[in-house]
Amino acid sequence: MWKKSKVSAFTLLECLVALLVLSGSLLVFEGLTKLIHHELIYQETGLEKKWLVFADQLRYEFEGVRLVKVENNRLYVDKLGQQLSFGKSKSDDFRKTNDKGQGYQPMLYQVASVAIHQERDIVQIDITFDNGWERSFVYRFKEKV
Numbered sequence: 001m002w003k004k005s006k007v008s009a010f011t012l013l014e015c016l017v018a019l020l021v022l023s024g025s026l027l028v029f030e031g032l033t034k035l036i037h038h039e040l041i042y043q044e045t046g047l048e049k050k051w052l053v054f055a056d057q058l059r060y061e062f063e064g065v066r067l068v069k070v071e072n073n074r075l076y077v078d079k080l081g082q083q084l085s086f087g088k089s090k091s092d093d094f095r096k097t098n099d100k101g102q103g104y105q106p107m108l109y110q111v112a113s114v115a116i117h118q119e120r121d122i123v124q125i126d127i128t129f130d131n132g133w134e135r136s137f138v139y140r141f142k143e144k145v
Contacts, residue, residue, distance in 0.1 A: 047110065051135055054094070054108040058125075058137060061086075061096065067141040070118035075125070077141075088114035092130065 065084070068076040074087035076099055083099035086107075093106040094114060108127070115126040125137040 047129055047131070047133055050108065055137055057107060058086075059139070062139050062141065065141070067118075067121060067123065070116050070123060073114055073116050075116050075123060086125075087116065094127065 061084075062077070065077040065079040068078050068083070070076070072087075074085050077084050077086070085097050085099050085101065087094065088111055089095050089106070092109060092111055094108040094111050096105040096107055097103040110130045111127055112130050112132075113128045117124045117126070121141045123139050123141065125139075126134065127137070128134050
C-alpha cells in the first residue's frame with residue numbers, strides 16, 4: 001500500500017512555529033521602531049534639553065561681562081564696551097539684543113513670562129514656559145579688578 005520514504009519534509013507543525021517566530025519578530029521590530037520614533041520626537045521638542053542648552057549659552061554670554069543694571073525685566077550688561085540687553089521679547093522668546101532693543105538673537109522659545117531680579121551682584125532670571133513649566137537661572141557677576 002503505502003511506501004515509507006526517508007525524504008525529510010517541512011511538516012505543518014514546523015510551518016506554524018516558523019510563522020509564529022516570524023510574526024513575533026515583526027511585532028518586536030514594530031514596537032522598537034515606535035519607541036525610537038517617540039524618543040526622537042521627545043528629544044526634538046523636549047524643553048529640558050532646550051533649557052540646559054539655554055543655561056549653558058547664558059553662562060557663556062555672561063563670562064567676562066560687567067553688570068550694568070536690571071530694569072523692566074531686562075538685564076543690561078557691558079561686554080567690552082558694547083551694551084547688551086537680555087529679556088523676553090514681545091513674542092514668545094527670550095532674546096539677546098543691544099541696549100536699544102535692536103538685533104534679533106533669540107535664545108529660548110515657548111516663553112510665557114520672565115521675571116529678572118537683582119540683589120547686589122547676583123541676578124536671578126525666573127522663566128515660565130507656555131506649558132506651565134518654571135525654571136530659574138541664577139548668576140553671580142564678578143567685578144573686574
